[in-house]
Amino acid sequence: MYRLLIVDDEEIITDSLYETFARLMPDQLDVCKAYSAVEALNWMQRTRIDIILTDIRMPGMSGLELTEQIQNYWPTCRVIFLTGHSDFDYAYRALQLPNVRYLLKTEGYNKVMSVVEEVLEEIRRSYSMLDLVKQTREVTSQLAVIRQEEFVRRLLQDSTAVTCTSNDLQDELNKRNLDLQAARPIYMVLGRLNAPLETSSDLERVQESVRIIGSSFMQEHAVNASVTDHYGDMIWLLQTKREDGTADNALVKFLEGTLELVQNACMASLGVSIAFTLSGRSCRFSEITRQYERLRLLQWMNTGDNISMVLTDNHTAPSTGFTKEPLRISSKIELMSGYLETGRIQPFYDMFEELAGELLQHDITMERAMETYYNLALLLHSTIHRWGIQQNIEDQRSLLHLGEFTSRKDALQYLYHAAEELVHFKRSNEQEGSNVAIRSLCSYIEENLEKDLSLVRLAELHHFNPSYLSRLFKQEKGTNLSEFIDDCRIRRAKELLQNTDLMIREIAIRVGYEAAHSFTRLFKKLTGMTPQEYRESLLIR
Structure with missing residues (x-):
């Protein structure tokens, strides 16, 4: 989903354009609005903006000054200047800026819509990165890439063994032509394919291509090194390009928005x-x-199959106490717990089979057998209680009492039974989970019509990625989120028109419209009558 920001200090123009574009292509275009350059910059700090439609002359900061600021946040953002001023100097200055178009307000809405659609098509074409992938493969030295990737994998496997001193580490980075600086902090991105590919050759080709695409998008503000780890996930190590070497929330926001573009490009x-x-x-x-x-x-x-999402970890991990070689069984139990929670059933079963199979080995020691069994049993037992399904599994307390089973085979059979019950419960409740989330969102919208109900704000409040929230809502409700909000506002407005003596402008504010003329325009569009006409029709009855 692409994001359009409309900026104009004349509210009637901003509101009219907002209403027009909000219904142009709701599945593809998320529309935001601002009544000043300062408000527009606030949007820029909160989320990625793909196109900005702005007046040139505004009080305080002009559209030209705003555009220069935009380049610092989202360099690929396209700018369309919409103005009533046709003097040459302004037009000439606007056309010197990258990714900029210039339109007069007198050219009409149809022309504006046409230009926005053209710009959207330009953005879509720019995501076809196959030529970039081909060129990069041709000019990259394979030997140098192998040496770089081998070093990055060593860092992932045991960074404490590789990073003796800052000078030694920098020498290692320089020898491999890695642009990372040993003294600067590191950010990390992990990417995972949401569906398996048919052959290993396809997988390797796609992994390499994803890394090239990701690096090309992120290099605007960050230097990076990438590698495919032995799990098949793509890893990027990143550092800011700022001269002082420090990074802040702006870099994280840039990466969040840019990774959405990478997802679009990969698709x-x-x-x-x-x-x-x-x-x-x-x-x-x-x-x-x-x-x-x-x-x-x-x-x-936090992720399941076939879900494109960008998840940010804001937790500060402690810098001490790292165990060089974690316990093998406990590490696998953590993996299994993650697979079970996110509904990745086949990986869960594969690892369950691996550990359960150890219990049947003839040369296994009693200590090892007990450790393996109790790790599996504790995982299943804690999940049963956390999900509240004790009644589904007969004698589930026996899981933690190995002595109640006459043989290892009996104990193993009970583990399989408990695992199958958990899997069955998870599969039957996945759909209900989505329904609960959307019902909660709908309730919030209905109870807070006067507040900011933009897609970005709703995503922030409910801890979703904006694009994912839009797709999930359409999937669950069969209608676009913006259309649902409009319907709620109109229903509430009808109730207030029928049951209160509030003035039209007061009702407009209560259902989320600061400008009464915008409320009136939408009400008539959806009902065929103005609010006043609707109120009068009730009196006639």
Whole structure:
């Protein structure tokens, strides 16, 4: 989904354009509005903006000054100047800026809509990155890439062993032509394909292509090194390009928005869906392994199959106490828990089979057998109680009492029974989970019509990615989120017109419209009558 921001200090123009574009292509275009350059910059700090439609001359900061600021936040953002001033100097200055178009207000709405659609098509074409992938493959030295990737994998596996001193680390980075700086903090992105590919050659090609596409988008504000880990996930290590080497929330917001563009590009060019997890705070080189494992766990805990989402981890991981070689069984139990919580049933069963199979090995020691069994039993038992399904599993307390089973085979059979009950419950409740989330969102909208109900704000409040929220709502409700909000506002307005003596402008404010003329226009569009005509029709009855 692309995002359009309309900026004009004349409210009637802003509101009219907002209403026009909000209904132009609701599945593809999320529309926001601002009545000043300062308000527009606030939007820029909150979310990615793909197109901005703005007046040139506004009080305080002009459209030209605003455009220069925009380049600092979202360099690929397209700008369309819509103004009543046709003097040459302004037009000439506007056309010197990158990704800028210039229109006169006198050219009419049809011309404005046509230009916005043309710009959207330009953006879509720019996401076809296959030529970039081909060119990069041709000019990249394969040997140098192998040496770089081998070093990054070592950092992921055990960063404490690689990062002895800052000078030594910088020498290693320089020898491999990596642009990262040893003394600067690191951010990390983990990307995972949402569906398996048919062959290993397809997988390798797609992994390489995704890394090239991701790096090309992120290089605007960040230097990076990327690698595919042994799980098949794509990893990027990133540092800000700021001269002082410090990074802040602006870089994280840039990465969040840019990763959505990477998802769009990968779908358009490669036909694959990607889920990303991003470290919201930096770490030192020595902490890379811990940060990497944390992102993997967060990915397992929060994503399911075929969901394109960008998840940001804002937790600060402690810098000490890292265990170089975690216990093998406990690590697998963490993986299994993540798979079960996110509905990834086949990976859960595969690892369950691996651990359960150990219990039947003839050469296994009693200590090892008990450790394996109790780790599996504790995972199943805690999940049963957390999900509240004790009644579904007979004698589930026996899970934690190995002595109640006459043989290892009997104990293993009970583990399988408990695991199957959990899987059955998870599958039957996945759809209900989506319904609950959307019902909660609908209730919030109906109870807060006078508040900011933009897609970005609703996503912030309900902890969703904006694009994912839009798709989920359409999937669950069969209608666009913006259309649902409009329907709620009109229904509430009708109730107030019928049951109160409030003035039209007061009703407009109560249902979320600061300008009465915007409320009147929408009401007539959806009902065929103005609010006053509707109220009078009730009196006639």
